[in-house]
Amino acid sequence: MLFEVGSIIVMGGLAGYASLKTSGSTSNDADKIQRIFANAGWNGRNSETIRLQRKAKFKGGVEYVYQIPLGFDRKKIEADKHILEDGLNIRHKYLDFDPSELLKIKFDKTVLQQIKKILTNKKIKRKEIELSFDGMLRIKVYNERMQDQYDWDETYLKPGTWSVSIGQTRKGTVRHDFDEYKHLIIAGASGYGKSAILKLIVTSLVLQQPDNVNLHLIDLKGGSAFQRFKDIKQVKNYTREPEETKDILAEIQKGMNKTYTEIVDEGFEDIKESGRKERHFIIIDEAADIADNSACMDVVTDIARRGRGAGYYLIYATQYPSSQSIPQQTKRNIPSRLCFVLDDATASNTALGQTGAEELPLIPGRGIYKNVKSQVVQTPYLNNKEIKKRITPHIVIKPRKETESDNVEPRQGEERGSNSFEYEEM
Structure with a gap:
């Protein structure tokens, strides 16, 4: 049994890695970006291409640094940032595997099905990008989108x-x-x-x-x-x-x-x-x-x-x-x-x-x-x-502004202010 479980985990890991490679991992994002530049016409005046100088991983993504051709209008990318982002998100499926899930496995007759489900669980994750310029074009590609809500404290x-x-x-x-x-x-x-x-x-x-x-x-x-x-x-x-x-x-x-x-x-x-x-x-x-x-x-x-x-x-x-x-x-x-x-x-x-x-x-x-x-x-x-x-x-109870009705004399037998409301702060 232990041998079978170990084999399935190894095979599942290899399958997941293969899935990442074929579905679009960070390793081919640089190629995608280069193709998007070409297809969108984001080149220099003499058709010079934007060249990748280096890339570096950071927690949650990868930063790509590009040399900008002379005469290049960087506002094109700023204005059409969504083209770059949409291009990177075509057919992006990732293996969403959390090792802690293995600790929740029940070792009964369904153990193999449980492991298989964990290892083949895929979710769509949308990538987001961040642009900056400091003489070089820097494109940060985040593997997941920003958190949808932050509760105030x-x-x-x-x-x-x-x-x-x-x-x-x-x-x-x-x-x-x-x-x-x-x-x-x-x-x-x-x-x-x-x-x-x-x-x-x-x-x-x-x-x-x-x-x-x-x-x-x-x-x-x-x-x-x-x-x-x-x-x-x-x-x-x-x-x-x-x-x-x-x-x-x-x-x-x-x-x-x-x-x-x-x-x-x-x-x-x-x-x-x-x-x-x-x-x-x-x-x-x-x-x-x-x-x-x-x-x-x-x-x-x-x-x-x-x-x-x-x-x-x-x-x-x-x-x-x-x-x-x-x-x-x-x-x-x-x-x-x-x-x-x-x-x-x-x-x-x-x-x-x-x-x-x-x-x-x-x-x-x-x-x-x-x-x-x-x-x-x-x-x-x-x-x-x-x-x-x-x-x-x-909160304070502010004095009520005087109105014309406050200056009207009460009718005979009626006390002044008998129709007014009293407010009490709770």
């Missing part, structure tokens, strides 16, 4: 800073430091992570800087993203009505001008140099709804242009990126972008300044973060239950 926080986790890569966590990069544009189709990252940013700012952050939340999608935050003490303005947005933005602009004048008069260049701790975040979800309101957009552009000096940072989000919804002046003042999947290359180019978002997999939270260089990230997932738990200690 306290390790993503940096208390006392304005640095917020934007996403996870294979190399670690990518953060956006608002004190360094100031504003942020966020775009993406509905259901793929835009609202989730906005809630994560708000929660992170509250937990990291509870006494210094001032939030101005404008939720033009009906309040679904920010409603849960409206009663925390850090929120200075909240609306879900486009009609109220103009007045709120005007109030914010007035405060920004006052702060900026004070900082300059004190002899400082900006908020960081002045040593002031307070920061204001103006977060607009579905900004396309105010794109045709010139009064609103004038203030938005002004915040993007001058807000950084006064500590007024803009987060501008939309699921409909266009030249109208993201004005050119606003884009020029906000180089940092986070973009989830979009329906076409035009929308991607509008939001990111490059194509690529239209080729992202349909995975919630998968996006491209661009700040000088762009990289694919998976944003940490923070569920609503955890958000509620984290922000509950910051």
Whole structure:
């Protein structure tokens, strides 16, 4: 029996190795890449070919380094990265063998069938690539795609800073430091992570800087993203009505001008140099709804242009990126972008300044973060239950604004305020 088991394991291993060779292993990826270059027309001006200089294995994949011909336009590969990735994934089947499975074998009359099943278990695994340029073209080929979800926990926080986790890569966590990069544009189709990252940013700012952050939340999608935050003490303005947005933005602009004048008069260049701790975040979800309101957009552009000096940072989000919804002046003042999947290359180019978002997999939270260089990230997932738990200690019952009905004299026999509600925090 032991001899038979040993023989089957050896034979299965050889069969698996043969399967790897015939189905497309990393050993022939270099040949595939060279053929893709030729078929896609990615050559130099005089038909010079891209030559492989060296390759090196790393955990989870192989890096190929190529010499680029003179006059080669590397943007061709950046724009059509999916062609290279799709070509590498043609007929890729791998032997998915985990040695620990052998420990689960039951030594009964079905032992041979169990071993055979373990050794012949094949799964489709999609390869992913990462491009970089440093005088040479570097193509990292990963044997498996990036993890689909990273659950948020306290390790993503940096208390006392304005640095917020934007996403996870294979190399670690990518953060956006608002004190360094100031504003942020966020775009993406509905259901793929835009609202989730906005809630994560708000929660992170509250937990990291509870006494210094001032939030101005404008939720033009009906309040679904920010409603849960409206009663925390850090929120200075909240609306879900486009009609109220103009007045709120005007109030914010007035405060920004006052702060900026004070900082300059004190002899400082900006908020960081002045040593002031307070920061204001103006977060607009579905900004396309105010794109045709010139009064609103004038203030938005002004915040993007001058807000950084006064500590007024803009987060501008939309699921409909266009030249109208993201004005050119606003884009020029906000180089940092986070973009989830979009329906076409035009929308991607509008939001990111490059194509690529239209080729992202349909995975919630998968996006491209661009700040000088762009990289694919998976944003940490923070569920609503955890958000509620984290922000509950910051909830306060704010005084109700006086309305006209408060000044009406009660009718005879009726006590003033008899129709009002009393709220008690639980």
